[in-house]
Amino acid sequence: MTAIEFKNVVFSYSEDGGTENNIEPAVKELSLTIEQGEFIALCGHNGSGKSTVARLMNGLLTPKSGEVLAFGESTQNKKKIYDIRKDVGMIFQNPDNQMIATIVEDDIAFGPENIGLPREEIGKRIDFALGAVDMLEFKQASPYKLSGGQKQRIAIAGVLAVKPKVLVLDESTAMLDPKGRREIFDVIKSLNKEGMTIILITHYMDEAALFDRIIVLDNGKLAMDGTPKEVFARQTELAEIGLKLPRATKLNSYFKENGLDLGEVLSTDELMEKICQLK
Amino acid sequence: MSIKIENLSFIYNPKGAFKKEALKNITLTINKGEFFGIIGHTGSGKSTLIQHFNALIMPQSGTLEVAGIKVVEGSKELKSLRAKCGMVFQYPEYQLFGETVEEDIAFGLINFIGKKTEKNPSGLTDQEIKERVKEAMELVGLSYNEFAMRSPFQLSGGQKRRVAIAGIIVTKPEILILDEPSSGLDPKGKQEILQLIRNLKETTSDTIIMISHDMDEIAENCSRVAVIAKGEIVMCMSPEELFTHEEALVGLSLDIPIVAKVRNALALKGIDVPYNRDYKVFAKTVAEKIAGGAK
Numbered sequence: 001m002t003a004i005e006f007k008n009v010v011f012s013y014s015e016d017g018g019t020e021n022n023i024e025p026a027v028k029e030l031s032l033t034i035e036q037g038e039f040i041a042l043c044g045h046n047g048s049g050k051s052t053v054a055r056l057m058n059g060l061l062t063p064k065s066g067e068v069l070a071f072g073e074s075t076q077n078k079k080k081i082y083d084i085r086k087d088v089g090m091i092f093q094n095p096d097n098q099m100i101a102t103i104v105e106d107d108i109a110f111g112p113e114n115i116g117l118p119r120e121e122i123g124k125r126i127d128f129a130l131g132a133v134d135m136l137e138f139k140q141a142s143p144y145k146l147s148g149g150q151k152q153r154i155a156i157a158g159v160l161a162v163k164p165k166v167l168v169l170d171e172s173t174a175m176l177d178p179k180g181r182r183e184i185f186d187v188i189k190s191l192n193k194e195g196m197t198i199i200l201i202t203h204y205m206d207e208a209a210l211f212d213r214i215i216v217l218d219n220g221k222l223a224m225d226g227t228p229k230e231v232f233a234r235q236t237e238l239a240e241i242g243l244k245l246p247r248a249t250k251l252n253s254y255f256k257e258n259g260l261d262l263g264e265v266l267s268t269d270e271l272m273e274k275i276c277q278l279k
Numbered sequence: 280m281s282i283k284i285e286n287l288s289f290i291y292n293p294k295g296a297f298k299k300e301a302l303k304n305i306t307l308t309i310n311k312g313e314f315f316g317i318i319g320h321t322g323s324g325k326s327t328l329i330q331h332f333n334a335l336i337m338p339q340s341g342t343l344e345v346a347g348i349k350v351v352e353g354s355k356e357l358k359s360l361r362a363k364c365g366m367v368f369q370y371p372e373y374q375l376f377g378e379t380v381e382e383d384i385a386f387g388l389i390n391f392i393g394k395k396t397e398k399n400p401s402g403l404t405d406q407e408i409k410e411r412v413k414e415a416m417e418l419v420g421l422s423y424n425e426f427a428m429r430s431p432f433q434l435s436g437g438q439k440r441r442v443a444i445a446g447i448i449v450t451k452p453e454i455l456i457l458d459e460p461s462s463g464l465d466p467k468g469k470q471e472i473l474q475l476i477r478n479l480k481e482t483t484s485d486t487i488i489m490i491s492h493d494m495d496e497i498a499e500n501c502s503r504v505a506v507i508a509k510g511e512i513v514m515c516m517s518p519e520e521l522f523t524h525e526e527a528l529v530g531l532s533l534d535i536p537i538v539a540k541v542r543n544a545l546a547l548k549g550i551d552v553p554y555n556r557d558y559k560v561f562a563k564t565v566a567e568k569i570a571g572g573a574k
Contacts, residue, residue, distance in 0.1 A: 203465040254562030
């Protein structure tokens with residue numbers, strides 16, 4: 001099943017009440033298909049258009065020309081927009097800006113209440129969502145006393161409570177420390193195993209390396225689309241568009257240059273495993 | 280020396296129900312000319328410590344001297360301390376407020392040094408303020424003619440951060456403190472900010488104190504690193520030495536640079552390779568050792 005499809009999408013902020021300085025389209029003729037159940041990292045440097053693409057996915061922005069389909073429905077179809085937003089949930093960068101209630105439980109209830117679920121069902125959804133992000137014990141806590149990683153998990157739970165099919169995370173790990181980043185990765189990995197489509201926007205290539213598919217944007221256009229192995233093989237092009245190889249891949253490429261061939265390496269864990277296997 | 284701390288302790292809500300001991304008996308000297316790193320898990324006390332450095336928090340017990348000024352409640356020198364010891368907070372771009380970039384950058388200067396008046400003969404004239412703002416903007420790589428009159432809110436994230444840093448270095452602080460200066464930036468933005476900090480060390484502020492979660496960044500820039508855990512300094516040494524203590528750091532939920540990981544793993548196998556933060560040099564030494572051993 002196709003989850004999200006971009007057909008020749010062009011988007012510009014200039015006529016949509018955006019800044020006057022940004023006249024060039026932010027997204028140019030982008031075509032892209034995302035299947036249900038995929039585990040995708042969407043990469044690109046600042047200003048490459050990745051956040052715009054994310055906002056086009058659930059109709060927060062709509063194309064100037066072309067079309068975005070979410071589960072076959074156009075995001076320009078106003079009658080379907082609530083269904084689309086229910087199916088395609090979105091988490092943003094700053095955990096502090098996404099909390100709306102003073103108690104975790106109330107914060108999670110916001111989405112289910114909004115779609116008019118009965119009280120009993122809301123209770124079940126809260127437990128389900130907090131369980132999924134491993135935060136059940138914080139049900140009665142105040143979100144403001146949690147760590148950044150915990151707050152982002154609550155934000156994810158808030159979206160999970162409306163049971164979306166796709167979760168888009170717009171640099172949701174960028175403000176977190178390494179531990180918080182790992183917490184979020186573990187949560188989205190397990191959601192993906194249960195069938196949810198995950199799209200994480202990031203510019204940490206170490207993080208991108210852990211996904212099944214990497215989509216790279218540059219200047220509003222699709223620059224690369226493939227497995228981490230395929231994308232990281234194009235080292236020179238990546239550098240040209242302001243992205244780096246994962247640290248382990250970079251170090252490994254220097255090993256190879258100097259005659260120590262350990263084979264393909266995409267993550268630190270892989271590299272360490274290979275180092276430990278050395279004679 | 281730049282900063283001298285002796286037996287500094289700090290408790291949040293000392294009399295309340297939510298009493299929290301944030302710093303315990305910290306003793307530390309940071310010398311003039313150092314690029315000093317501070318690392319530690321979220322909530323370890325890093326921010327509480329650096330907020331003492333420019334008297335945003337006053338010492339509850341112990342003593343603190345910064346740029347030759349004793350930090351004590353009621354001291355008349357605190358404004359001048361804040362001009363000498365600049366603090367760039369995490370995500371400083373969220374603190375911009377001026378209508379123009381120039382106004383935003385001039386704020387600290389006017390506040391800490393003041394305009395020239397009869398009462399304040401050592402203050403700055405409008406022309407001098409303009410010159411200082413211009414100089415600060417150029418140091419952070421923003422052209423005065425292009426950016427001074429623009430609204431800071433129309434700039435990109437990296438540019439905003441530069442404006443915020445310019446607003447601190449405009450007072451020419453001897454000591455510059457930065458709380459996760461590269462956090463949230465893309466790889467190119469990170470490199471640019473770090474290069475900027477290294478340049479500032481050569482031009483305005485020869486003592487740099489930086490908090491970071493990025494261990495490669497720490498290894499690449501710092502001459503000495505303090506590790507804070509539960510309000511105490513548990514280690515303080517060069518990055519080269521620090522990253523040999525892998526187990527201790529992992530135990531504190533801290534990462535180590537990948538080069539150090541490889542070095543330590545090889546050491547366990549009896550292959551000793553000196554740590555080198557340059558991937559290229561390190562890889563070459565490793566390859567030579569291993570190929571040499573195989574022969």
